[in-house]
Amino acid sequence: MQDTSRPIVLISGAGVAGPALAFWLERCGIEPVLIETAPTLRTDGYMIDFWGVGYDVAEIMGLLPQLKRLSYDMSEVRFVDDAGRTAGGFSADLLRSAVGGRYFSIPRSDLAGEIYRSLEGRVETIFGDSITSIEQDDAAVRVTFHHAAPRQVDLVIGADGLHSRVRQLVFGPEADFEKYLGYYVASFTVEGYPHRDEGDFVSYGVPGRQIARYALRGNRTAFFFNWAEDRKLPFDHRDVVAQKELLAQRFGGAGWETDAILAMLPSCSDLYFDSVSQIRMDRWSTGRVALLGDAAFCPSLLAGQGTAFAMIAAYVLAGELDRAHGDFARAFKNYDTTLRTFIESKQQSASRFGSWLVPRTKGGLFLRNQVTRLMSLPFVGDWMMRSAFSDNFTLPGYRIGRAAPNASAGQGAAS
Numbered sequence: 001m002q003d004t005s006r007p008i009v010l011i012s013g014a015g016v017a018g019p020a021l022a023f024w025l026e027r028c029g030i031e032p033v034l035i036e037t038a039p040t041l042r043t044d045g046y047m048i049d050f051w052g053v054g055y056d057v058a059e060i061m062g063l064l065p066q067l068k069r070l071s072y073d074m075s076e077v078r079f080v081d082d083a084g085r086t087a088g089g090f091s092a093d094l095l096r097s098a099v100g101g102r103y104f105s106i107p108r109s110d111l112a113g114e115i116y117r118s119l120e121g122r123v124e125t126i127f128g129d130s131i132t133s134i135e136q137d138d139a140a141v142r143v144t145f146h147h148a149a150p151r152q153v154d155l156v157i158g159a160d161g162l163h164s165r166v167r168q169l170v171f172g173p174e175a176d177f178e179k180y181l182g183y184y185v186a187s188f189t190v191e192g193y194p195h196r197d198e199g200d201f202v203s204y205g206v207p208g209r210q211i212a213r214y215a216l217r218g219n220r221t222a223f224f225f226n227w228a229e230d231r232k233l234p235f236d237h238r239d240v241v242a243q244k245e246l247l248a249q250r251f252g253g254a255g256w257e258t259d260a261i262l263a264m265l266p267s268c269s270d271l272y273f274d275s276v277s278q279i280r281m282d283r284w285s286t287g288r289v290a291l292l293g294d295a296a297f298c299p300s301l302l303a304g305q306g307t308a309f310a311m312i313a314a315y316v317l318a319g320e321l322d323r324a325h326g327d328f329a330r331a332f333k334n335y336d337t338t339l340r341t342f343i344e345s346k347q348q349s350a351s352r353f354g355s356w357l358v359p360r361t362k363g364g365l366f367l368r369n370q371v372t373r374l375m376s377l378p379f380v381g382d383w384m385m386r387s388a389f390s391d392n393f394t395l396p397g398y399r400i401g402r403a404a405p406n407a408s409a410g411q412g413a414a415s
């Protein structure tokens with residue numbers, strides 16, 4: 001039952017950004033309603049690294065204990081040759097020490113799931129539906145859906161990812177905002193893969209292709225594929241059969257364990273497959289509609305911090321809406337000014353990282369592996385990690401942050 005005295009914000013997308021925003025809005029007397037196209041929370045199997053100011057936000061939200069229980073402590077990133085011998089890599093301790101131990105790896109679905117569980121039962125969520133039209137004027141936004149009855153709400157937030165429906169309906173076609181970075185990514189998990197190397201992120205490369213595995217609990221293994229494609233592939237990003245065929249074609253016969261891994265592909269049910277792209281927009285709002293997370297500023301997996309940015313942005317957007325006391329135009333403007341420089345500089349660094357992740361030549365692969373070996377030298381690895389992993393951003397100290405369950409914790413929050 002909706003409380004008609006509270007402003008209502010419809011949030012499209014129950015990934016990371018959407019539930020994080022709902023978490024904060026609920027605390028400042030605004031009623032969030034989530035709508036998610038999937039029939040339940042998504043469980044696609046890719047791992048993420050989690051650190052920086054986003055880690056501080058998770059701490060203020062009081063989520064760290066649960067997240068740490070679900071997380072993995074990586075021991076080593078190891079690049080191997082065709083025979084499985086170490087060709088490069090570095091200890092994950094370097095990474096942890098660069099961020100004062102405030103770092104872990106976790107399946108994206110577990111992070112999203114924990115944020116959602118923190119508000120489950122208190123926030124209305126419509127699963128298995130999607131927005132079909134958005135019309136706004138000075139007084140309200142009118143929204144229609146595939147299945148649900150039309151609604152009138154105060155604001156609409158598109159937190160529906162890289163292929164945002166809200167962005168497409170209100171701001172224009174995806175192609176107007178997408179910057180394709182020249183790579184594709186796929187990931188899936190299976191049970192019973194025989195090679196484990198617990199704690200190690202084991203990665204094998206040939207020019208233009210990189211494949212990696214990481215052992216999960218319950219005898220499961222997560223696999224990652226990254227490869228270079230000069231142009232975007234002309235097929236539907238939801239066509240799983242075509243995706244599996246393409247993956248087998250691009251990686252078949254590449255060497256190391258590749259064929260054994262590809263043999264598991266037909267039985268996987270959680271394939272993630274997409275282009276490596278960024279979303280770059282001059283503004284993240286228009287009237288009563290704003291975008292958040294990947295929908296607004298997808299940094300791509302090359303940033304290694306998209307979930308952290310989504311959580312930071314959710315906190316800032318809610319904090320500004322709370323501060324603005326109903327002046328949503330001011331809130332949206334401040335949301336943009338507070339985050340833009342930080343996000344854009346991260347997008348720029350990420351777009352340069354592809355050739356390190358997937359070198360396109362034998363020489364490039366050799367060089368990448370040798371550089372990672374140098375990281376074990378005293379001070380060198382530490383210096384490299386600190387420069388790559390620092391967040392030049394101070395979390396604003398909003399009233400909502402102080403009202404949260406673990407308000408004293410966030411180290412980055414300015415008072």
Ligand SMILES: Cc1cc2nc3c(=O)[nH]c(=O)nc-3n(C[C@H](O)[C@H](O)[C@H](O)COP(=O)(O)OP(=O)(O)OC[C@H]3O[C@@H](n4cnc5c(N)ncnc54)[C@H](O)[C@@H]3O)c2cc1C
Pocket residue numbers: 012013014015016017018035036037038042046047048049050108129130131159160161162163164165166185186187292293294295298299300301303304305306307308309310
């Ligand atoms: C392979 C890979 C590795 C990555 N590694 C890292 C990493 O190491 N560290 C890190 O921090 N980030 C990483 N990222 C990035 C990170 O996953 C994203 O930046 C983050 O998930 C963005 O959160 P979001 O909530 O904005 O979008 P998403 O997590 O994509 O959630 C969007 C939600 O919207 C839903 N949706 C889509 N369309 C509609 C619609 N029409 N109506 C309603 N709902 C809809 C989707 O089902 C989904 O639930 C990685 C990404 C990839 C692909």
